[in-house]
Structures are given as structure tokens and as C-alpha cells.
Amino acid sequence: MTGKSDIAHADWAFPTQVRFGLGRVRELPEICRELTMARPLLVTDGGIAGLPMSAAIMDSCAAAGLGVALYSDVQANPVERNVTDGVAVFEAGGHDGVIALGGGSSLDVGKAIALMAVQKYPLRELTIASFQDFAEIQSKLVTDGLPPVVTVPTTSGTGSELGRASAIIDEESRTKKGLFHPLMMPRICLADPELTLSLSPAITAAVGFDALSHSLEAYCCAFSHPFADGVALKGMALVDEALVAAYRDGADRGARARMMMASLAGGTAFQKGVGAVHALSHPLSSRHGIHHGLANAVLMPYVLAFNMPVIKAKMAALARLLDLTPPSGAAVIDWLVDMREQCDILHSLAALGIIEADIATLAPLAAADITAVENPIAVGESDMAALYGAALDGDLSY
Numbered sequence: 001m002t003g004k005s006d007i008a009h010a011d012w013a014f015p016t017q018v019r020f021g022l023g024r025v026r027e028l029p030e031i032c033r034e035l036t037m038a039r040p041l042l043v044t045d046g047g048i049a050g051l052p053m054s055a056a057i058m059d060s061c062a063a064a065g066l067g068v069a070l071y072s073d074v075q076a077n078p079v080e081r082n083v084t085d086g087v088a089v090f091e092a093g094g095h096d097g098v099i100a101l102g103g104g105s106s107l108d109v110g111k112a113i114a115l116m117a118v119q120k121y122p123l124r125e126l127t128i129a130s131f132q133d134f135a136e137i138q139s140k141l142v143t144d145g146l147p148p149v150v151t152v153p154t155t156s157g158t159g160s161e162l163g164r165a166s167a168i169i170d171e172e173s174r175t176k177k178g179l180f181h182p183l184m185m186p187r188i189c190l191a192d193p194e195l196t197l198s199l200s201p202a203i204t205a206a207v208g209f210d211a212l213s214h215s216l217e218a219y220c221c222a223f224s225h226p227f228a229d230g231v232a233l234k235g236m237a238l239v240d241e242a243l244v245a246a247y248r249d250g251a252d253r254g255a256r257a258r259m260m261m262a263s264l265a266g267g268t269a270f271q272k273g274v275g276a277v278h279a280l281s282h283p284l285s286s287r288h289g290i291h292h293g294l295a296n297a298v299l300m301p302y303v304l305a306f307n308m309p310v311i312k313a314k315m316a317a318l319a320r321l322l323d324l325t326p327p328s329g330a331a332v333i334d335w336l337v338d339m340r341e342q343c344d345i346l347h348s349l350a351a352l353g354i355i356e357a358d359i360a361t362l363a364p365l366a367a368a369d370i371t372a373v374e375n376p377i378a379v380g381e382s383d384m385a386a387l388y389g390a391a392l393d394g395d396l397s398y
């Protein structure tokens with residue numbers, strides 16, 4: 001028997017169709033046709049634009065009679081200008097859909113260009129800085145006639161290939177803001193693990209920890225999404241199987257495929273929410289330029305230790321799934337720290353160049369971040385300062 005309080009009362013969505021498999025990037029022209037795109041805009045960053053994979057995509061789309069063009073002015077941690085310039089190119093070229101190719105930045109900008117192509121208000125008025133703005137901004141968004149988006153991830157971790165949001169940095173306030181709508185979900189995600197074979201070990205590890213953080217935070221998040229926990233557990237098991245192997249041998253196709261699947265699982269699970277790892281991580285990227293996944297990898301054990309009083313049962317279940325003994329939260333933290341060590345990721349924020357004096361600026365930004373309220377324990381500015389302090393000193397003794 002369950003009480004009424006155990007019966008879900010929530011809205012939820014499950015995302016995007018996925019076409020998964022080695023070599024399937026060759027299906028992209030057919031997918032564009034299927035989505036009724038005749039003039040897709042390929043959105044990516046300058047680095048990927050120079051790789052053979054971009055030329056192959058442009059050639060195959062052109063050979064199929066598609067009026068494809070390239071927009072590659074996307075920077076790591078993208079800013080508004082990357083989106084507004086892309087919208088101008090989209091409009092000038094008479095494009096009718098977006099192929100977003102790349103890591104999280106290109107995928108976020110590609111989705112944002114498609115959304116912004118039909119809006120009445122400027123981007124600055126449509127990004128969300130907190131849940132207080134949420135309803136008002138959602139009501140301002142135009143959702144009719146959104147151009148279709150196909151995402152083609154080239155890293156395994158961001159989850160943006162499935163997500164319904166884009167993170168864009170507001171240069172005026174130097175904060176990461178979100179553009180969000182369920183209809184931002186790409187229509188199709190073309191997930192080809194071969195596109196990740198040339199990723200460096202360091203990026204493989206950092207984005208892999210981002211995938212893990214999405215599943216772990218979604219699993220711990222107190223919000224309601226009845227299926228997300230199962231997907232998150234599967235995502236964490238895949239990371240356990242494959243991350244160290246992909247880090248050590250980038251040509252291991254099996255490990256690459258499992259990590260891409262782990263990224264998709266994370267991107268599916270975080271529809272439920274994330275938490276303090278992401279809230280603490282965002283200012284480290286917007287203010288100090290630290291890679292999002294790397295920041296998450298360093299922060300995760302400290303946030304887990306802080307949240308432990310309310311997630312003990314969940315951690316025991318996770319530990320049992322991962323065959324950790326004894327099945328406890330402490331065993332999960334040890335697993336995380338060990339995997340991080342095997343991927344040569346450092347243990348403290350001090351090792352990433354953060355100093356004590358930075359915390360006074362970072363803590364209020366973390367407390368105000370839109371993901372802070374998703375943490376299973378309420379986290380205010382003093383908690384954020386304490387968490388940064390613990391991560392700075394490498395102190396796991398919560």
C-alpha cells in the first residue's frame with residue numbers, strides 16, 4: 001500500500017528520437033529530407049569546421065541536392081553574439097533547418113539559432129536566470145514554425161544532443177543563462193560513436209564526467225520524474241564500464257559507443273533536474289573559463305558528501321548496482337574519486353587555479369544559479385561558500 005503523497009503529481013516529457021550506431025553519420029542527408037529540410041544550416045565551431053568530418057557532411061548534403069551552408073562562429077562557452085550572428089546567417093541564406101554538429105557549445109548554439117529564428121523578442125529578454133523568470137519568459141516565446149534541428153554530437157557527455165535548453169553566457173553580467181523550451185528538443189539525434197574516436201584523452205575524461213554528473217545529479221534530485229532514475233542508473237553503470245577504457249584507448253569503439261550511450265542517458269535523465277554540482281560549476285566556467293566537465297569532476301564528491309544525509313538509500317542502491325562493498329554512500333564517493341584518479345583529474349579546485357579570495361564572488365553566483373534549487377538539500381550562499389571551500393582544500397569530511 002502507498003499513501004497519497006507517494007502518488008506522482010508532475011509534468012514530464014521524454015525526448016527526441018535517436019539514431020545510434022557506428023558510421024551512421026552517412027544517413028544525415030536522408031534525415032534532413034525526412035525532416036523536410038531543403039536548405040539546412042550546419043552549425044559547428046571553428047575547430048570542427050576544419051576537420052574532415054565537416055567536409056564530408058557538407059559534401060554528402062550537397063551531393064543529395066540540399067542547399068547546405070556552414071556557420072562556424074561558435075566559441076567554447078558560447079556568448080549571445082554567437083547566436084545572433086548565426087540567426088542572421090540563417091535568415092540571409094533562407095535556411096529551413098539546423099544541423100548542430102559538435103560538443104555542447106555547438107549543439108547549444110544550433111538549437112538556440114533555430115529557436116531564435118522565429119522570435120519577436122531579442123535573446124537577452126528570453127534567457128532565464130532563475131525560476132522566478134520562468135513562466136513569464138515561456139509565455140513570450142514563439143513556438144509556431146520552429147525550424148527542425150538534428151543534433152550530431154562529436155563528444156560524449158554534454159547531453160545537449162537531447163536536451164531542451166541552451167546555456168549562453170550573458171557578457172554584460174558574465175553569467176551563464178538558459179534558453180529553455182520543450183520544443184527546443186532536437187527532432188532527431190544522430191549519434192555516431194565514430195565521430196568521437198579522435199577526441200583527446202583529457203576531453204574524453206572531462207566530458208565523460210559531465211555525462212556522469214547528469215545521471216548522478218538527476219538521480220539525487222528531489223524533483224519528480226518517474227522514469228528518470230532508471231535511466232540515470234543505466235547511465236552511471238555505462239560510465240563505470242567504459243570511461244576509463246575510453247580514456248586509455250580512444251580507438252576502443254566499444255568503450256566509445258558505451259560512453260555515447262551514457263551521454264544520451266544523462267541527457268534524458270536530466271530532464272528531471274540536476275543540482276549543486278552544476279550550480280557551483282557554472283560560475284567556474286563563466287568567470288574562470290574552466291571546462292564544464294572538468295569542474296563537475298572535481299566538485300562531484302564534495303557535493304555528494306554534503307547531500308549524503310538525504311540520499312543514503314539512493315547511494316546504497318547505486319552501490320549495489322555497481323557491485324561496491326559495502327553498499328554505501330562512502331563506497332560511491334570512493335568509486336568516484338578512484339575513477340577520477342584513473343583519468344588523471346586533480347582532486348581540488350586549488351589545483352585548477354582557484355584561490356580562497358575567489359569564493360566571495362563565486363558563492364553568490366552559485367546560489368543564484370537556476371540549477372541550485374534542484375539540489376536535494378536547500379543550498380544558500382553560505383552552503384555554496386562552504387562547498388567551494390571544501391573543494392578548494394580537497395576536504396571530503398562532511
Ligand SMILES: [Fe+2]
Pocket residue numbers: 158210213214278292
Ligand atoms: Fe553538465
